[in-house]
Amino acid sequence: xxxxxxxxxxxxxxxxxxxxxxxxxxxxxxxxxxxxxxxxxxxxxxxxxxxxxxxxxxxxxxxxxxxxxxxxxxxxxxxxxxxxxxxxxxxxxxxxxxxxxxxxxxxxxxxxxxxxxxxxxxxxxxxxxxxxxxxxxxxxxxxxxxxxxxxxxxxxxxxxxxxxxxxxxxxxxxx
Amino acid sequence: xxxxxxxxxxxxxxxxxxxxxxxxxxxxxxxxxxxxxxxxxxxxxxxxxxxxxxxxxxxxxxxxxxxxxxxxxxxxxxxxxxxxxxxxxxxxxxxxxxxxxxxxxxxxxxxxxxxxxxxxxxxxxxxxxxxxxxxxxxxxxxxxxxxxxxxxxxxxxxxxxxxxxxxxxxxxxxxxxxxxxxxxxxxx
Numbered sequence: 001x002x003x004x005x006x007x008x009x010x011x012x013x014x015x016x017x018x019x020x021x022x023x024x025x026x027x028x029x030x031x032x033x034x035x036x037x038x039x040x041x042x043x044x045x046x047x048x049x050x051x052x053x054x055x056x057x058x059x060x061x062x063x064x065x066x067x068x069x070x071x072x073x074x075x076x077x078x079x080x081x082x083x084x085x086x087x088x089x090x091x092x093x094x095x096x097x098x099x100x101x102x103x104x105x106x107x108x109x110x111x112x113x114x115x116x117x118x119x120x121x122x123x124x125x126x127x128x129x130x131x132x133x134x135x136x137x138x139x140x141x142x143x144x145x146x147x148x149x150x151x152x153x154x155x156x157x158x159x160x161x162x163x164x165x166x167x168x169x170x171x172x173x174x175x
Numbered sequence: 176x177x178x179x180x181x182x183x184x185x186x187x188x189x190x191x192x193x194x195x196x197x198x199x200x201x202x203x204x205x206x207x208x209x210x211x212x213x214x215x216x217x218x219x220x221x222x223x224x225x226x227x228x229x230x231x232x233x234x235x236x237x238x239x240x241x242x243x244x245x246x247x248x249x250x251x252x253x254x255x256x257x258x259x260x261x262x263x264x265x266x267x268x269x270x271x272x273x274x275x276x277x278x279x280x281x282x283x284x285x286x287x288x289x290x291x292x293x294x295x296x297x298x299x300x301x302x303x304x305x306x307x308x309x310x311x312x313x314x315x316x317x318x319x320x321x322x323x324x325x326x327x328x329x330x331x332x333x334x335x336x337x338x339x340x341x342x343x344x345x346x347x348x349x350x351x352x353x354x355x356x357x358x359x360x361x362x363x
Contacts, residue, residue, distance in 0.1 A: 113352060114343075114348060115345070115348045115349075115352075117352065121352055121353075121356065124356050124360070125352075125355075125356050125359070127360070128356050128357075128359040128360030128362075129359060131359075131360055131362075132359045132360070132362040148336075148339065148340060148343065149339075149343045149347065149348055149351045150351040150352070150354075150355055151351070151352055151355040151356075153359070160355075160359060162351070162354070162355040162358065162359075164339060164343065164351065168335050168336065168339060171335060172332045172335065175327075175328035175331050175332055
C-alpha cells in the first residue's frame with residue numbers, strides 16, 4: 001500500500017472516530033492494539049494469514065476486543081482486517097494517532113518501558129518531555145520487556161534513550 | 176826410381192860382383208851422386224810444392240782456421256744462448272715462486288674474505304631469524320591475548336544480560352524510571 005492510501009485510510013478512521021465523539025479513547029486503543037500487533041507474532045500471523053477467511057479473522061478481533069475496548073475501535077480494526085490491509089495496520093494507526101494529536105496541537109511521544117508506569121509517572125514524564133522538547137506531548141506508553149529497564153522516548157525524529165538495553169548494547173560493543 | 180836416379184846410376188861406375196850383381200860402396204848410405212840428385216829433386220819438389228800447393232794449403236789452413244773460429248764463435252754464441260736461457264729459466268723459476276706466493280696470498284685473501292663474508296651473512300641471517308622469531312612470539316602473544324580478550328568479552332557479554340536482568344528488581348526499575356524523568360526534566 002502506498003503512502004497516499006495509508007493516509008487515506010488514517011483520515012477515514014480519524015473522521016469516523018471523531019464523528020463518534022470517541023477520538024481520544026479510540027486513538028489510544030488503536031495505538032495499543034498496533035503495538036500489540038507488532039509485538040505478538042501469533043496475533044500478527046493469524047491476522048495476516050490469507051488462508052484464513054476474513055470473516056474468521058474479524059471474529060478474532062471481536063473476541064479479543066469485545067467488552068475490553070470501545071466498540072468503535074473494534075469496528076475500525078475489524079474493517080481494516082476485512083479490507084485486506086491488516087499488514088499496514090500499525091502504519092495506518094500511527095497516522096490516526098498523529099492526526100488526532102495534531103488536531104489538539106500535541107506531539108506524539110511513544111514511551112517504552114519494561115514495567116508499566118503509574119499515572120503519576122506518566123504525568124511527570126509528559127511534563128518533563130514537554131519541558132525538554134518545548135512541545136505539548138501526547139504520551140503513549142508501551143510496556144516492552146525488551147528494553148529490560150529504564151525508558152526510551154521517541155518524539156518525531158528525536159529519541160531519548162535511557163534504557164538498560166541500550167547501555168548493555170554499548171557495553172557489548174565496547175567489549 | 177826417378178828419372179834422375181836412373182841417369183845417375185847410368186853415369187856411375189857400376190861395380191859388379193862375381194855373380195854379376197850391382198853393389199854399392201855402403202850398405203846404408205846412398206851413393207854421392209844419388210844423394211846430390213836426390214837432394215836437388217827434393218828441393219825442386221819442395222819448391223814446386225811451396226809454389227803451387229802452398230797457396231792452396233795456406234788457403235785451406237785459413238779456411239780451417241776460419242771454420243774453427245766460426246765453430247768457436249758458434250760455440251760461444253751457443254754458450255751465451257745457453258747462459259741466457261739458463262738465466263731465463265732461473266728467472267722463470269723465480270717468477271714461478273713469486274707467482275706461487277702471489278697465488279697463495281690471493282687464495283689466503285679470498286679465503287679470509289669468504290670467511291668474513293660468510294660470518295657476516297650468518298650474523299645477518301641469525302639476527303633476521305631472531306627478529307622473526309621474536310616477531311612471531313610477539314604475534315603469538317598478541318594473538319593469544321586477543322583470543323583471551325575475545326573469550327573474556329564473549330563470556331562477559333553472555334553474563335551481562337543474565338547479571339543485569341537478575342539484579343533489576345522492581346525498586347531498581349522504578350529508580351531507573353525516576354532517574355529518566357528527572358534527567359529529561361532537567362535537560363532544558
